Amino acid sequence: MAAADLSVILPRVLIVSRRSVRKNKFVDFVGEYHLDLIVSYGAVPVIVPRVTGVHMLLDSFEPIHGVLLCEGEDIDPSHYEADASNLSPEELEEIRRLHASDTAIDREKDAIELGLAKLCLERNIPYLGICRGSQILNVACGGTLYQDIGKELSKNVGQQPHERVVHMDYDNYDGHRHPVRIVDATPLHQWFNHSLYDADKEIWVNSYHHQGVKKLAQRFVPMAFAPDGLVEAFYDPDAYNPDDGKFIMGLQFHPERMRKPDSDEFDYPGCPFAYKEFAKAVLAYQKKLNSMTSVPKLDVEMEKKRKIIVRSFSLARNLYDGGCGDDSELEAGAEFLEGVERAAGDAAEADGGDGEECVVLLGETETERGEGEAGEERDREDVGGAAVGSHGVLPHDGADML
Incomplete structure (x- = not known):
């Protein structure tokens, strides 16, 4: 039942x-x-x-x-x-x-x-x-x-x-x-x-x-x-x-x-x-x-945060998968990716879940990837002013987007 x-x-x-x-x-x-x-x-x-x-x-x-x-x-x-x-x-x-x-x-x-x-x-x-x-x-x-x-x-x-x-x-x-x-x-x-x-x-x-x-x-x-x-x-x-x-x-x-x-x-x-x-x-x-x-529902504020994490993860994966100019940028991208994954798990846990749903959603679909590539201006606003360079997004502080 x-x-x-x-x-x-x-x-x-x-x-x-x-x-x-x-x-x-x-x-x-x-x-x-x-x-x-x-x-x-x-x-x-x-x-x-x-x-x-x-x-x-x-x-x-x-x-x-x-x-x-x-x-x-x-x-x-x-x-x-x-x-x-x-x-x-x-x-x-x-x-x-x-x-x-x-x-x-x-x-x-x-x-x-x-x-x-x-x-x-x-x-x-x-x-x-x-x-x-x-x-x-x-x-x-x-x-x-x-x-x-x-x-x-x-x-x-x-x-x-x-x-x-x-x-x-x-x-x-x-x-x-x-x-x-x-x-x-x-x-x-x-x-x-x-x-x-x-x-x-x-x-x-x-x-x-x-x-x-x-x-x-x-x-x-x-x-x-x-x-x-x-x-x-x-x-x-x-x-x-x-x-x-x-x-x-x-x-x-x-x-x-x-x-x-x-x-x-x-x-x-x-x-x-x-x-x-x-x-x-x-x-x-x-x-x-x-x-x-009973299964708790996401409130409006938590759902907004979830969407920000999804889009940010997509942009970060573009950086990580596409390659960077030097090793320091790769390390920065990797650190950012790990930080977003932790934030996604924390948000899911706060919602009453186990983090699995967010892992499935984060940056895995072509739709979300499209938002990262075709909507850079909107994404810049959502992630709190992350710098965008020729190789993708370089985060200056992962905390800003949360």
Whole structure:
């Protein structure tokens, strides 16, 4: 795509679809709330279909201004330290039975999303991970997951009854909530600040997961904890500045679905802020990307200087190629030629180029040579009064022409 085209397209946010079965066929989908919020804040969602081989074609989705990953099955345990869970074969079988809709591993989706997450980390592309998307982000950075919170977390920390949390309730999918404590001086605290009425600084979030962060990757800082100690939100403080196009964050809960019953009103005013700030970063990233790929134009004054250098170079080459009366004149002509070539490179560099264009133009065409031979009077004025003798132009000071 040409650089000029980048400035006229809207910022693009890639979202990977989730596969399901309908009428005995696979269908791909993305939740409408994600799409609505991305559009409402000024970006365009581009759905990456979960199709075999797409992970090899991610370049075809360029330019990428942001990535939002959300929802899906469990991540293949081979991508993190699954052996450290100490779960017995019987426990693993029970987990597969209790969470049959989530434990069917989708390796192609894993490959696509891990590829996109690593691309964002390498190029500082804004990234928002919701639920599974937060787990993908943590794994991509070297973190690990609980294969099953119910089996592992309570066993590891010896929870008291009041600390036990239900993170998945299939019978009350949208209505189920549990509290999380928000950490001070984090983006989440800023977004929900007006809803933190008590000293516990808690909000109630929805919860649709049986896995979660076990070891948080080193680069991340927690933003919220459940009562059982599970990290429910995190971000990279060194990669968070939406105004400057920086945003790397994971939320285990779904703020886009935290809405009052039979209403589109959010539970808290801060719920849509993750999407709002993410979209702000996406727009800022697009502007930065466009500025890096745009080609500056010559202003009038610089173009005038370029033409003077072109004509002067032509006259100097006539001197150098045509021969002089003695060695001193040849040396003077050579020095002048080298000075003009340096000046041409400097002018091109100031214009934002690499000097190659000026080298091509300087004195190489018959048109420019003609200007040197047939228009000596005009050229005398342009080069600031260079002396013209029987053998061509003899410069008294190369600086005068610039």
